[in-house]
Amino acid sequence: MIENTRLHQVVQSGKAEVGHIQRMNGSNRVVSRTPIYRGKKIVGAIGRIMFKGPEQLEKLNQEINSLESEVKFYRREAEAMRRNEYGLESIIGSSRSISDLKNDIVRIAPLDVPVLVCGESGSGKELVAQALHRISSRRNNNMIMINAAALPSTLVESELFGYSAGAFTGAHQKGHPGKFEQANGGSLFLDEIGDMPLDVQAKLLRVLQDGSVEKLGSTRSIKVDFRLISATNRNLEEMIRENDFRLDLYYRISPVVLHVPPLRDRLEDIPALADEFLRNFAERHDRPVCSLSAEVISLLQSHNWPGNVRQLKHEVERAAIFSNGGVIEAHLLQRSLHGGGLAAIPDRPIAGVAASNDLQLKDHMQKVEDVVIENAMQRLNGNKKRVAEELGISRSYLYKKLAGIGVDLN
């Protein structure tokens, strides 16, 4: 006889009981009781132990919760990937200049020629590079990214060329493939190529001429075949005139040049861009999607966006964070967007700048920049990526400024 049984009640009521706790031999069990019918008549009931104890049920519950949130996460990821499937879709905008750019990408992507993507910082050069790769015949292989500005000079060679086993003390036993080798069969995206030191430019040129690399510590050259996509926000022609960029390298990297227009020249794209950023933000943080009031849209369209789309994205996401959902109103935008003022209110007063009369305007500007950058570095705990994003400047420019201020970059 099962103690505490309720099977007789189930026979009487004809109602199944699922997930009930029943005390048996001093332990709690999770049980189910189901009536047995013959035709319309109840002829008995069957009891089953579903879980050996409530803890087991709790554990299962936790597992289901964690699986549910995993599914949610992958759903969001899949959605993001679906949007990026064709590469071009991730470039939002239907202005004339962006439509022309997309048409050029479609035309150029299948041709296996090097492409130089020029444009101001934050204008979307990396997105263009991704789209070129994704709709090229090399899309099933990797696109390897190198940020020439962020490569410490001591690591340039091992990073780019790789090294063979035992090439130097501390080298990994099996050696290491460099970025050129990793890009074999795919594309190599050289970001901020204008910031590449002259000695590295010479090495890169050799690789492009020979189509092969020699690892550090090895005399054997390895054939490499990649499509080179470079990007810069610098004026390379001017750098060539100043002997800061090699003319022969320029010819190699620029059979096709694409120009990404600055945001201020395509203000009509702002509503679509902002909508996309708000949608992504809501998806990432599992929050309802906000929209922008007409006043906010017109304020955004009257700004000149020195940090381009990156700055817009940052601004829109910032407003979304501070909004309570629904429509984002103008008071949530930073002061700078209401006409005048710096993008960030400096934590440290910009002292001494106005006081000294013997400085030229550009020196005053430099000082203001230095202080704003130092403040942002402090506020964001030295996170250079976030500082560059917040100030709407490229990381290469930030590195240069930090080196000028005397901040240790390592």
Ligand SMILES: Nc1ncnc2c1ncn2[C@@H]1O[C@H](COP(=O)(O)OP(=O)(O)OP(=O)(O)O)[C@@H](O)[C@H]1O
């Ligand atoms: N047309 C666009 N549609 C959607 N998002 C965009 C667009 N252009 C830029 N972005 C977004 O703005 C940010 C900056 O873009 P990206 O990194 O491509 O700029 P960049 O020109 O390569 O900048 P940098 O010169 O600083 O490296 C990214 O978050 C990117 O997704």
